[in-house]
Amino acid sequence: MLACVDDYHRAARARLAKIAWDYLEGAAEDGESMRVARSSYGRWQFRPRVLSDVSACSLTASLWEREAAAPMIVGPTGLNGLFWPNANEVLAVAAAEAGLPFVVSTAATSLLEDVRAAAPDADLWLQLYVQRDRAIAEDMMRRASDAAFSTLVLTVDTPVHGNRDHDVRNGFRLPLRPSPKLLLDCVRHPRWSMQMLMHGVPQLRNIAKSVGEAENLDRQAALLSRQMDLALQWSDLAWIRQHWRGRVVVKGILNVDDALLARAAGVDGIVLSNHGGRQLASAPAPLDVLPEIHRAVGDELHIFVDGGVRRGSDVVKAVSLGATAVLLGRAPLYGLAARGRDGVAQVLALMKAEMKTTMTLLGRTRIDSLNRECLQVASETLAEVN
Secondary structure, three states, X not given: OOOOHHHHHHHHHHHOOHHHHHHHXXXXXXXXXXXXXXXXXXXXXXXXXXXXXOOOOOOOEEEOOEEEOOOEEEXXXXXXHHOOOOHHHHHHHHHHHOOOOEEEOOOOOOOHXXXXXXXXXXXXXXXXXXXXXXXXXXXXXXXXXXXXXXXXXXXXXXXXXXXXXXXXXXXXXXXXXXXXXHHHHHHHOHHHHHHHHHHOOOOOHHHHHHHOOOOOHHHXXXXXXXXXXXXXXXXXXXXXXXXXXXXXXXXXXXOHHHHHHHHHOOOOEEEEOOHHHOOOOOOOOHHHHXXXXXXXXXXXXXXXXXXXXXXXXXXXXXXXXXXXXXXEOHHHHHHHHHHHHHHHHHHHHHHXXXXXXXXXXXXXXXXXXXXXXXXXXXXXXXXXXX
C-alpha cells in the first residue's frame, strides 16, 4: 500500500497514456475551479480537545435508513473504462467491501445490470443525465429500479460541456481517432495500451442499451454531449418522480437559492458540486458554500459535498461544516488507474484510516459529534480577511 492518495495520483499518471490522464485530471479552462475546490480544505484548521475518552472511535454514518461504514460515497465518473477494464464493476465491488455506496454514471462503460451482478449486495445509486429524448432517461430509471438501485442522483450542472482546453489539445473525442500523436502516446505507455487492445475501446454501454445502438460509439457520444435537455427545470422533478420511486438527490448545487428550490421540490438530498472543476470556470469551491447552505436547509435535506477530497481529514472537515457525507470522484480513480481493484480498496482503506486518526486526535469518537466547533478559520486566511 502506498502512503496517501497523492502517491496513487503519481502512480496513475505514470501508467496512463496522456490522453487518458488528461481526461481524468483535466478541468475547465485554466483549472481554477478544480484548484479552489482542493485548496478550500486548507482554509480550515482543527480545534482539538484532549483528555477525552477516545478508546473507541466509530466512522459509521447514517444515510437515510441505511448505514455506511464511513461518511463517504464512491461518486459517479464517466468513461472510467479508459483507466481500467470493467472499471464500474471494480469500483462497485471495492465500495461494497468497504461498506460504502457506489454511484454509477449515465456515462458508465458497464451496464447497470452487470454492475449489480458483480456486486449483488452493494448500495448502488444511479447518476442521471437527461437528454432531449427523455425516453432514454426513462428507460435508464426503469432499468436501475429493476436492478434494485436505491437512489437517483440527477446531475443538473451540465446543459453543455465546459470549456476543456486539454481535450482540444489532445483531439479527444469519441471514439478515439488514430493519429501519430496517439500512437506515440500508446507506445510510451505499454501496460495501458495492452489493456485497451485486449479489452477494446470503452463504450457508453448504458446509453447504447437505452437507445438500442450497442456498438455505435459516435451515436452514443452525440446523445451524451450534444443532445442534453437544455429545457430541464425545477418543475421537471415531478416527471422524475413519475418514473422513479426511490430517493432523489440533485447534484450540482452551488447557490443557497437553488438549495431552497430543491427543498421546495421535495428532493431527499443535494450534492454541492462544481463537477470536479470540469464545467464552469471560476466556480466556487463546494466546501466554501457548505456552511451557508447547511444553515438554510441542513435540517431537512441530506447535504453531500464533492470536489478536492484527498484525505480522510478532508472528510472530517466537510462533515464538521454540515455535510452528511462526501462523494469521492478522482481519489478512487487514482487507485483504479494505478492498481485496479486493489488500488481502489487501498485508497478507500487509507481514507478511512486517516479519518479515524484525525477524529481520535480531535477528541471526537462519533460522526454525529462532529460540528462547527471542531474547526477554526486558518490563521493565514483570517489575515487575508483582515
